[in-house]
Amino acid sequence: MTTETALIIGGSSGMGLETARQLVKAGQHVTLLGSSASKLEAAKAELGAHAETRQIDLMDFAAVQTLAAELKADSRHLSKLVNAAGVFVPKPFLEHGLEDYDRYMGLNRAAFFLTQAVAANMAGYGGGSIVNIGSMWAKQAIKATPSSAYSMAKAGLHALTQHLAMELADHGIRVNAVAPAVVVTPIYGAFIDPAQIEDTLSAGFDSFHPIGRVGRPADIAATVVHLLSDQAAWVTGAIWDVDGGVMAGRN
Template sequence: MRFEGKVVAITGGGSGIGREAAARFAAEGAKVAINGRDREKLEAAAREIDPSGDNVVISAGDIARPETGAALVDAALSHFGRLDVLVNNAGVFNPKPFLELTEGDYDWYLDTILKGKFFTAQAAAKAMKETGGAIVQTGSMWAIQAIGATPSAAYSAANAGVHAMVRNLAIELAPFNIRINAVAPAVVETPVYNTFLSDDQVKQVLPGFNAFHPLGRNGQPRDVAEAILFLASEQASWITGTVLPVDGGVTAGRQ
């Protein structure tokens, strides 16, 4: 029970990687506060993670707004009395060629991915300043490598900012014993693909990416969640400022 007595806040906790991470933290003894835009989805996730309702609290809102991250931290503090871990997981994805990207597209990526993680990390760090803690960001393999099949200039730029934030905050927050790291996933089978593809398209398209990964398969939420839990745990107590690819070998090279 690595997280017995710990309190964890997770953005994007209603589905995919965030929901899986929330379930894993709870299974290892943590109390969890989860954020997302869809209150009904959050409530369903909370019931599944902890039917008793004692160990999970929800905080709905758009993480692009700084007050939403602050509200998530406040929910953890008011319900559970402390905050030990923040998992900054919320994100958006919709491949579109560079020449077709609009200012609205650009702002959507920067606001949700970079601004959201920036101010939520700030709120969490203020809460952890006296006690120490860990922050884990979900970045992206697309911020490390460009993939022609999924043109993602704005998405990649936003996540590159997330990776840079990790390195800078590792130095700034180290005196407070706050560690910050990131995971950088490749193709992970989560509901994000259903936001721009139909169910039938998802079934047709995603299997085509299995061979893209040297290990021969797409990622699953559990693959990334396990890496997040490691980076948040005492097992990683001497690791900060690191971006960990969780990508089935994509960044190592091609077969």
């Protein structure tokens, strides 16, 4: 019997790790990719025998290519894929440099070719489900958080979601995305004291969301898990706003 596993790129923290928790709780085997050895070790210790981990620098394209080749030939059915890797460092457009731009586009490049490899595996086993973590910023500019390159990259991920949904449907593969607003995750640690992320985001953005609070990883992961599951068997090419009502209107 072929082993099924869910591959979570960016699975060692934040929304990716919470998705892994929920999948493992449901009995799913998961493989987590991340850049931090210590975070991966902690995730493995928490999730136990249902989890495997692999350290990779997604900005190292040679390493990405090596992994992609392995995934195509993997004897397991990689039945689920979550693209959750991300970085977020707001910076005015006029101050962006090549390094800033490449940081975001490099992650998209890795997601593109790793997704291609996993989709080839899925096609060989009769199908699967892919969920990309997009962003509200791809749909709506926020003056307090200037994010032109980040938003450009996330908009590209949204577009990729819809194109892959069309192209991969004949292989039994569904492709969807979620577009969160402000969620309490370590991604903000690039410019906020990690110990103060939740308090800082709540103070600045609770009222920004019509529902009255910033999101938590579990809010997003629950939707991701639903989209991965057969309960969403007739959903593909969708980009769901999981954003506390931000795209519906502002407080």
